[in-house]
Amino acid sequence: MPDAGRPKSPLTLSVPERTALSQLAAAPRTSAAMRLRARIVLASAEGRSNKAVADLLEVTPGTVGKWRRRFLRMGMAGLDDGMRSGRPRMVDRVQLGATSITGAPTSMADSGHRPSTRELAAAYGVSQSTVSRRRREEVQHYRSGAGISVATSRPAPPPPGDTELLSDRVYEAIRGWILSGELAPGMRVVESEIARVLGTSQTPAREAVRRLAHEGLVTYRPRLGNFVTEISQVEAREAREVRVLLESAAARRATGHAPPEELDLLRIEVQRMIEAAGHHDIGAFREADLRFHRQVLATSGNSMLLRVWRTLEPALWSLQVVSNAMYAGDWGLMARRHLDLIEVLAGTDPEDSARLFAAHARGESSITRPAGRPS
Template sequence: MPVPGRPPAPLVLSATERRQLAELADSVDSPNLALRAKIVLLCADGRANKDVATALDITPATVGKWRQRFVRLGAGGLRDGVRGGRPRLLDGTRLNGDSRPASTRELAARFGVSQSTISRRTRDTTVHRHPRLPDPVPVVAREATLLSDHVYEAVRGWIITGQLPPGSRIVESDVAGALGTSQTPAREAIRRLALEGLITHRPRLGNFVTEISQVEAREAREARVLLETAAARRATGRLTPTEVSRLRLEVTHMRNAAKSNDIVAFREADLRFHRLVCALGGNSMLLRLWTTIEPALWQLQVVSSAMFTGDWNLMAARHGELVDALAGHDPNEAVRLFTAHGMGQSSTTRPRRSGPATP
């Protein structure tokens, strides 16, 4: 958390994030969104909240709010969030019989609200609240239990292929209508996807496709590498046979889960494995810090594994090699392997050395 009286650390933007924010800052149709993008860009230049507020003629509190929102949610967090209750729909998008769609300015004047409100209502109606589902494809199954499986596979496919982008709201009736089923199998499928982490339930708002920003993903990986490499360096060559056996047991659980294609069980065994590594590092603070970032790692794992098309058995084998390194006597080798693993560089192949081995 920011320390009172001390300016927050400068934001670090990737080239993609900076380009995206620059495009938003030039937005004419959404002045509020443009302002928020400018706030982030100025903060990324190392300016204090007060200086940014002065430059943009706003309050420091506003700067702090959108700065923190970007840190947590990325560029998507700069948009107005979905609000509770049913959105008020616009009863028309054309004025006076005009053949062209009305602009946000014209609609704002007609309904007596601001342009940003018009934009939010339109977005809530068309994107967040009711994302366009693929054309109806009736699902036929001989048993009710199998019907929910078919709905599950269909919705999961829409999510991992991007037809339902992160942040989209998933409505049971819409899913049922698109697939030609009742709402019961749709409800069961959504619950199953929520348990797997691909869908997130928000109280009083509904179910949404899980999303994680590029900033969150990068920071979670960096924090993971820092913690695990420290634990691995301390643990290498010092583990007892019992402790090594506990690690190998989790690898066995991963192998069994891979064989049965139980990705949820695989994820759980994976996180238990890495949690145990931090516990075996011999520093209780490492484990404490790990538990604080584990929720973010779980979400990141959910999103990344949904897109993973490789061999889960090979993924389990990579964890076996991590155990071998910990059971050996070369801390530098263990650090190298855990770094590559934490940054996602060793999903299916053992990372090669970039130079001669460290003596």
């Protein structure tokens, strides 16, 4: 029985479009949102269903469908943010004018009355809901004392993009501290302290911590609070054993069958690892590394392998936070070793691939032929 509903329009990329999207997906200075949209289009162009792309990139099928449709309708320009319905995104002070939005613009200053939200919206060129929200935020900002400089040994995150929600900014900041080891396994994650350091209320901090707990990076202990997830030696050993099984099985299935486009996605992640190593950005290195291996699982064509891998990822995050902090070797060399993995996937010997991926998953010092010994 044919699928119900209107059939999807085929998404075919020209060589210039594929090149531009691949560059966009790998550009380190491009926003994470734009990189994700480029990867959605690239994966969709391979003939994958929305659900398959969503599983691969850890987004919803609706998100995949949205950016697929926008690309089909508008091309590369469709990946840029346009006007959105619903709650407005954050608008910075430059867009709202040099003065606080709770005050009147210069053109209204002599009128002698407090301007309405409608008047302020018209003056600044934003919606009334944006004006109301900014007023509430400024009141919260004042009451919390967030404008006061607070000394801290932990570096504040870089200024966020204009379109990021406040909770997303806080989430990315905490996540970055965990991935970089600034917040080490076992350290307590105090929402009020995070809010104080980042200059926000506790609400976005609380939402961010909940997201991190859902990912497995934070663990809640009753009557004690939230802590960066720790992993015991037993859990670490068990996680590695499961990883060896998953990756060797995926490599065996994918060898000789991986489309060139999927191998290109793996090369993009290796390039990101190399760039992260050059900038000593261990958090970015970890992210690219896990994306690389997640892509290998997806390339295997077995959705159950990918599903089990994703349940294992929180343990792998914690394991990397601990092991990477003790690693004193060459990060660039570690990144380039992944090129050997791509080479065997492009070959014709499934057992060779399975062996190399198993050695890599066990953390052996050499994954090149012939097999190295455990370090």
